[in-house]
Structure formats: structure tokens, C-alpha cells
Amino acid sequence: MAATRWHVRDFFSSLILHRGKFDLLQIGIINRLLKHRAFQYAAMMVNLFVFWVIILSGFFGSPVGNRNISIVFVWILWWFALIVLMVPLLSRIWCTMCPLPAFGEWLERRALVKKRSAFKYLSLRKPWPSKLNNIWLQNLGFLAIATFSALLVTRPVVTAIVLLILFVVPVFLVLIYSRRVFCRFICPVGGFLGLFSMFSALELRPKDKTLCRNHMTKECVRGNDNGYGCPWIIYPGGLERNNYCGLCFECIKTCPYNNLALNLRSFGGDILAKTGRALDEAWKSFIMLTLAGLYILVMQGPWGVLKDWSNVFWAPPYGWALTGVGGFLPYVGIFWGLSLAVTPSVFFLFTGASKLASGVRSVPLKKLFIDFSYELIPLALMAWIAFSIPLLLVNWSYIVNALLDPVGLGWNVFSGLYVPWTPLIPAVIPYLQSIVLAVGLAYSIKYSYRLAKQNFPEGKAALKAFLPQVVFLTFVSMIFLWLFMG
Amino acid sequence: MLKRQLLAGAWFTLLIVFAALFYAPSASGGEVVTVHITARQFAYEPGRVVVNQGDTVVFVLETVDVTHGFYIDGYDVDVRIIPGETQTVTVVADTPGKFKIRCSETCGALHPFMVGEFIVLRSGVNIAFLGAAFGLVGVVLAATAYVWRRGD
Ligand code: SF4
Ligand code: SF4
Ligand SMILES: [Cu+2]
Numbered sequence: 136m137a138a139t140r141w142h143v144r145d146f147f148s149s150l151i152l153h154r155g156k157f158d159l160l161q162i163g164i165i166n167r168l169l170k171h172r173a174f175q176y177a178a179m180m181v182n183l184f185v186f187w188v189i190i191l192s193g194f195f196g197s198p199v200g201n202r203n204i205s206i207v208f209v210w211i212l213w214w215f216a217l218i219v220l221m222v223p224l225l226s227r228i229w230c231t232m233c234p235l236p237a238f239g240e241w242l243e244r245r246a247l248v249k250k251r252s253a254f255k256y257l258s259l260r261k262p263w264p265s266k267l268n269n270i271w272l273q274n275l276g277f278l279a280i281a282t283f284s285a286l287l288v289t290r291p292v293v294t295a296i297v298l299l300i301l302f303v304v305p306v307f308l309v310l311i312y313s314r315r316v317f318c319r320f321i322c323p324v325g326g327f328l329g330l331f332s333m334f335s336a337l338e339l340r341p342k343d344k345t346l347c348r349n350h351m352t353k354e355c356v357r358g359n360d361n362g363y364g365c366p367w368i369i370y371p372g373g374l375e376r377n378n379y380c381g382l383c384f385e386c387i388k389t390c391p392y393n394n395l396a397l398n399l400r401s402f403g404g405d406i407l408a409k410t411g412r413a414l415d416e417a418w419k420s421f422i423m424l425t426l427a428g429l430y431i432l433v434m435q436g437p438w439g440v441l442k443d444w445s446n447v448f449w450a451p452p453y454g455w456a457l458t459g460v461g462g463f464l465p466y467v468g469i470f471w472g473l474s475l476a477v478t479p480s481v482f483f484l485f486t487g488a489s490k491l492a493s494g495v496r497s498v499p500l501k502k503l504f505i506d507f508s509y510e511l512i513p514l515a516l517m518a519w520i521a522f523s524i525p526l527l528l529v530n531w532s533y534i535v536n537a538l539l540d541p542v543g544l545g546w547n548v549f550s551g552l553y554v555p556w557t558p559l560i561p562a563v564i565p566y567l568q569s570i571v572l573a574v575g576l577a578y579s580i581k582y583s584y585r586l587a588k589q590n591f592p593e594g595k596a597a598l599k600a601f602l603p604q605v606v607f608l609t610f611v612s613m614i615f616l617w618l619f620m621g
Numbered sequence: 622m623l624k625r626q627l628l629a630g631a632w633f634t635l636l637i638v639f640a641a642l643f644y645a646p647s648a649s650g651g652e653v654v655t656v657h658i659t660a661r662q663f664a665y666e667p668g669r670v671v672v673n674q675g676d677t678v679v680f681v682l683e684t685v686d687v688t689h690g691f692y693i694d695g696y697d698v699d700v701r702i703i704p705g706e707t708q709t710v711t712v713v714a715d716t717p718g719k720f721k722i723r724c725s726e727t728c729g730a731l732h733p734f735m736v737g738e739f740i741v742l743r744s745g746v747n748i749a750f751l752g753a754a755f756g757l758v759g760v761v762l763a764a765t766a767y768v769w770r771r772g773d
Contacts, residue, residue: 201733289730435721437738439664446663446731529723530733556725562695565719569753576757577764584768598769609761616757620719620750 156398159337160387169384169397172362176248178232186234186298193295201530203291207537209298210288215527217324218331219520223402226335227328230381235301236317239309240366250362258313263320263368269415273326274422280323281426282470285433285445314366318381329378330419331516333405333509334578338398339382340374346394347372355386355395362388371395376405378416406509406582407589417508418479424511424611425474427518431618435525441466482508485607489587493600498590506590507604510583514608517575518615521568529558568619576612580605632762639755650675650714650743657681658737660689660702662729665722665737674717674743682708690725693739699725714741718749 160166168174185208193205200206221229241247243258286293305317318325341347347355355371358364362385365371369379371386372394387395433441444466486504532554539552583604587597650673658680659666672678682691684702692699693712700710722737740747 199727200730201727285731285734289733434734435736437665437668437722437736439661439666439668442663442731442734525721533733558692558694558723561723562716562718562720564694564721565749566753569757573757573760577760580761580764581768601768605761605765609758612757612761613754616753617750620753621747 156338156396156400158342158396158398160393160395160397165397170388172250172388173248175231175383179234179237182232183234183237186302190295190298193291193298196291198291200289200291201533202537202540204537205291205294205298206288207530207533209294211526211530212534215523217328218516218523219527222328222331222335223516223520224336226332226337226339226377227380227382228337229328230318230325231383233318235322236305236309236315238302239305239307239317240315242306243309243313244363250358250360253358256313258309259311260313261311263312263316267320269413270320270326270329270419271415272320273323274415274418276321276323277326278422278426278471278474281430282467283447284430285442286448289446290448314368315381316368319367319379326419327423330416330423330512331519332377333408334403334512334516335377335405336399336402338374338377338400338404339371339380339386340396340398341372342394342396344372346392350392350394354389354391358385359389359391362386364389375410376408378405378411403513403578403582406512407585409589412505412509414505417505418475420508420511420515421478421482422474424515424518425478426470427515427522428614428618429470429473431518431522431615435522436618482511482607485603488603489600492603493587493591493596495591495593495596495600503590503600506586507583510579510586510604510608513578513582514572514575514611517571517578520575521571521615521619524567524571525561525564528564529561530556531559532556565619569616572612572615572619576608579608583608628762632759635755635758639752653677653679655679655681658683658691660684660691660724660735662686663724663731663735665691665735667737669738669740670722671740671742672714673745674714674741676714676741678712678714680710680712682710687728688726689728689735690723692723692725694720694723696720696739701726714739717741717743717747719747 160169189205189208192203196203196205217229243256244251245255245257280287280297283293287297288294301322304321308317308321347353350372353370353372354364356364365386366383367379367381371380371390374380387393387397432438433445440462444462447463447466483504486507487500489507490498490500490503533556535554539554584597584601587601587604591597591600652673654672654676656670656672656678658670660682661684670678680691682700682702683706684704686704688704689702690699691702691708691710695716695718696712698710698712700708702708718741720739720741722739724732724735726732728735742748
């Protein structure tokens, strides 16, 4: 009893008061659960079932999006749970239970739960091309999907087709390259999960790095009788950031010294990690920040013409757009141009200003540009959370109704029961969004200064370099605030 | 030191201006305003309706295609707009701020994104936005001052 109380205290102090870390594996039941070989299998199975119901209902259920669980479950319930709860609080916990790579993984291992000998793997095990050893494919894939999002989030059959593709592709990739290359390099969700998990309050880390370094057999990499070597192709003993750890918990099973911890920590810890920083991740930030704004503008704004442009589908004689390609092309131009070119350019100018202001010549501009881009993570994540608040508060009744009538064909299981569309506290939503935005801004400012300090440890240079960044962050936040309240 | 005092002074002045705007009786409003709105898949034209606090707003609603709904966040308005009919609804704009107008009748693929905006000004300004912007600047100053003082 007393022990439990200590846990609770440590839990809160590590989360809120930023006092140290708390290893969840100290809690017996969590430890036993995560070390159990059937745990991940069971979690994946549940979602496998749900996702296949979603796919079937997408193909054969009601074509009306808000009556079909494929839309309502994926784009309201799953999306909200993912971005508002799982990512900020529990890092890539979604990847623990994601069903998409399940078939490939089981096929390669030729086992569902059991640990098989390495000689039995079903895969060519080709090395992943080193040119693609980054998240550029994920950046572009996400942008491509986002371009068609109006279609994706409103047409059940489109969601079903995309999900089907996302089930098939990993199988082939596993047979050629083995393990989670799909998750690491292709999955369009994986890219932003990695980036935003840097902000998350949970981390999996080695307790004692020297022990890892001196441990010759490195079972977390090679696997042993208790589990597989890291399926995400990383070295768990060297973990410094969350980005590419899919929380599969194999390494906590294989490590003979129990040298891995699953820590609760303060928000944003990885933003200061110096390893792994690169342009692909910087661009991921630009894309996520820009798309949050564009989604709010297009989907939640009052501009009908943008919706017409976005609502692209095959409609002769127009071709691929309701209003003709004349509308869709500028739309694509805005999405790609803003997120790949305009936002990065503006940010580049402010970074140039930071360098000038610092008065320090020796720090390369490119390094500053990359490093400062990580300050955008809290703001971008909070902008996405703000975007997601009305999704749930306004449309929650669709979820209940979809549960009552899963395929939307009027086979209401509890006939007569129907929840009318009733937005929850709709007038308060803009204020909630603004508060969430302000929290993101405050974290971004905090990390901006710490990033400046990493580059300019001497004197007042960091402070001077930091001020242009504050101006940039404030400017971006004001745009969001205007979208919410102006 | 002087800089910090200037900053605090500027912020304080803003605060007073804001408070004056907020507590002074609204300089405008109290008129009857008629607003014609045409609903279509998936927008209202005009998309943004701007009035003054205290105005009585008469919405005259029509649709050019299918049946749409007309719901205003926080204003207890929810009516149907049926093709071929004109629907009228009257609202007293008593709360300032920006309120989404939402379609409450499933009307096609982008139905959940069919929104308009009803903006109620106070003394000619969007006081809610102004207040929030002011608050955001406060957050910026506070966060900046905090990290600055904490150093390292
Ligand atoms: S990276 Fe993508 S496919 Fe892989 S587990 Fe995560 S969400 Fe699923
Ligand atoms: S580091 Fe451990 S938990 Fe993370 S992906 Fe690798 S094996 Fe799984
Ligand atoms: Cu409508």
C-alpha cells in the first residue's frame, strides 16, 4: 500500500514537476504484462479485428461518411485518441498495437507469439538502401495522402482502399527487407508519430549505458530465446530519443540484465537530444506545422471555394476535380508549396536573423536551421490537438450512432435508439483551442532558448539568437489564433 | 533594466485599453440587421457574417441544392433549410466572439465540414480575439522572461 502511494507520488512529480524520471517497469503488473510474449500479439489482434470490420464496412456499408464506422472510427475516434492522448502521453504506443504490419511480421517469424530460431525467418533480408535511410519517403507520402484528405476522410470506400494497401505493402517489404522497414521508412503515420513522440511523456531507455557498451553479445540487437532482436532496426542500448522505437517491448524481454527502463519523464525531453538531428526531420516539422494550419483553414473554415478545390474526385467532364483541375491544381500547389518551400524559407530567414543577432560567426547556419527546427515540435503538436478538439466535441454522436448501427444501413441493433447530433460546449471550443495553442507556444519558447544555449553557450549570444525565434513562434501562433477566434 | 520597465509599461497600457473596451458599454449595436444566406454543398454564402453586439439579426435562409441545416454554436439556433422554401430565423447577438455556423443535416460527403462563421463585435472590434491575442502575448512575455531568468 505504502509502495503504491510512492508510485503515485513519483508518477506525478516526474510528469508535472519535472523532477527526475519514474520507471513504469518497477510496477509489477506492468512489468509482467510487457514481458509476456502474448501481450503485443493480443493487442494487435484486437485492432486487426477492428480494422477488418472497418475495411468491410468501408466497402459494403453506407457510402455516407458520417454514418459509416470506417470514417467515424478512423477519422474521429482513432485520430483523436492517437494525437490527443497516445502521442503526447505514451509516445509510439500506437505502434505497439498497430495491426498494419502484423501479417508481415508473423509471416517472417513464422510464429504468432512464440520466439523462433533465427534460421527459420522467411525473408530475403536485403539491406535497406542507404539513400532511403531517412524519413523523406514518409514526408512525401504524408503530404501525398494529405493532398487527398478531403476524399479520404469523407468517402468510406477510399479509407477502406487505403487501409487495404497499408496492409499489403508491409508484407512485401518484410519478405524483401525483413523486420519493420515499412514502419521505419514508409508508413505515412509513422513519420509524424516519430517526430511528435519526441515531446511525449514516456520513453524507453537503457538504465546504464556503460553496461550496454560493455555487453558483448548485445541480445537486444540479436535476440535470444526470450525475444527477437529489435524489429525496428535500432540499438536499444544506445537510445537517446523516442523517434524510431516502436515500443514493441522485445528488448525488455531479451536484455539479460534488465537494463531497460520505461520512464515517465517531463514533456519534450527529446527535443534537446543532439543525436539524429537532420534535414528530413526538420522538414517533417515544417510539413506538420503547415498542414495543421491548412487543415483548420480548409476543413474548419468558412471558405467554400477551398472545400470545392479539396473535394477532388473523378467527375467527367472535369477529370479529377469537382470544379475542374483548375481548382485542384492551385490547391495542390498551396499544400506542397507552403509546407515544402514557404514555411521553411520564412523559418530560414528568422534563423539567419538569429545568427546575425548572436554575433557569433562560427556556428554554421545549416546547423542552426536544423537545430532550431526542433523547437517547432510542441507548437505543431498542439496545433494538431487543437484541430482535433472539435472533431470529437462536435461529432461524438456519430460515434455512438455508428456503434448502434455499424454499417449505416439501418440495421439498428437497438432499433429506435438514435442520438441526435448535439455538439458539446461548441461555443467554448475556440477558447479551448487557444489555451492548447498557448501551451504549445510556451513549450516551444522554452525549448527554443535551450536549443539556442546548446549552440551559443557563451554569454548573452544565446539570448540574442533566441529572440528572432520568439518572434517567429509568436507570428505563427497568431495565425492559428486568428483561425480559431478571429 | 529600463527595457524591462518599458516592456511592462507597454503591456500594462494594453491591459487598460483592453479592459476599457471590455467594460465600456458597446459603442454600436442595437440595430435590426437582415442577412441573406444561401446554403449549398458544402458552404454558406456569405461564409462570414459580422454583426455588432446587441444587434437583432434576421437570417433569411435558402438552399440551392439539397436540404441543409443551420446551427449556430452557443446561440441555440438549429433550423432546416429545405429546397424551394425560405426559412427565417432571428437571433439577438448578445455574446461577442466568433461562433461557427454548422450544417446539421447530413447533406453529402463533406457535410461535417460545412461551416460558416458568425462574428459578433463589441464596439466595432472582435473583443474575444483581441483578448486572446493579448493573452497570447502575455504568455510569450512570461515564457520568455522565465527562460531568460532561469538561464542555463
Ligand atoms: S509505423 Fe505505421 S504501420 Fe508501423 S506500427 Fe506504427 S502506425 Fe503501424
Ligand atoms: S528499442 Fe526495444 S521496444 Fe523499441 S522497437 Fe526496439 S526492441 Fe522494440
Ligand atoms: Cu449541409
